[in-house]
Amino acid sequence: MTSWKHLLLAGWMGLAPALLSHAAILVPTESIWRWRPGTSEASNPVTLWREVAFPDTQFAPAPAPFWYGDVLPGGTEISGMQNVYTCIFLRRSFVLSSVAGVSGLQLRALVDDGFVAWINGTEVLRVNMPGAPGTAVTTATLANNAVEPVAFATYTLPAPAAYLVPGTNLLAVQVFQSSVGSSDLGFDCSLESLVAETIPPPSRPSRLCQAR
Numbered sequence: 705m706t707s708w709k710h711l712l713l714a715g716w717m718g719l720a721p722a723l724l725s726h727a728a729i730l731v732p733t734e735s736i737w738r739w740r741p742g743t744s745e746a747s748n749p750v751t752l753w754r755e756v757a758f759p760d761t762q763f764a765p766a767p768a769p770f771w772y773g774d775v776l777p778g779g780t781e782i783s784g785m786q787n788v789y790t791c792i793f794l795r796r797s798f799v800l801s802s803v804a805g806v807s808g809l810q811l812r813a814l815v816d817d818g819f820v821a822w823i824n825g826t827e828v829l830r831v832n833m834p835g836a837p838g839t840a841v842t843t844a845t846l847a848n849n850a851v852e853p854v855a856f857a858t859y860t861l862p863a864p865a866a867y868l869v870p871g872t873n874l875l876a877v878q879v880f881q882s883s884v885g886s887s888d889l890g891f892d893c894s895l896e897s898l899v900a901e902t903i904p905p906p907s908r909p910s911r912l913c914q915a916r
């Protein structure tokens with residue numbers, strides 16, 4: 705009997721290992737991030753701040769959601785942005801003991817007007833932004849106009865084996881306005897992993913197992 709038939713039969717008898725997955729929250733909403741106003745590029749080259757090793761001493765710790773105009777309670781009100789600059793930089797680290805079990809990542813986000821997200825320097829998502837994935841963005845880039853009221857939406861990220869590492873990982877987000885005069889800004893997100901786990905079968909004896 706082929707092994708998959710063994711598995712099928714054993715599964716029918718309630719004896720097969722079960723493949724299950726559960727979600728683990730890597731970054732909750734209302735997290736403390738490190739942020740910096742987009743009055744100038746955050747690094748030279750402009751991509752460097754998205755890396756875990758970047759020394760982010762110019763970034764200040766503050767809680768999400770980040771906002772002005774439309775109030776998002778409990779977070780950080782950005783003052784002095786309207787008519788001055790059009791983006792903010794955000795960094796948030798998270799720790800993974802193992803990458804092998806992570807079968808997927810989901811990012812749940814609310815944004816006014818748009819954002820690009822990177823994990824360990826790899827672009828993983830852009831929402832309400834012009835350009836194909838990977839198109840360079842700078843402090844001069846503008847978002848598309850958000851359809852209001854904005855609400856949380858869930859996005860599935862690309863296969864995580866390509867960019868996650870064991871240990872400390874870095875989620876970087878640049879939030880953009882659609883115009884320098886925009887009357888409001890808003891952002892918060894959570895990051896969840898889908899973790900596959902094998903549940904061993906119950907250890908009751910059976911004739912099938914003995915016969916193998």
Ligand SMILES: [Ca+2]
Binds near residue numbers: 816817882886889890
């Ligand atoms: Ca806006």
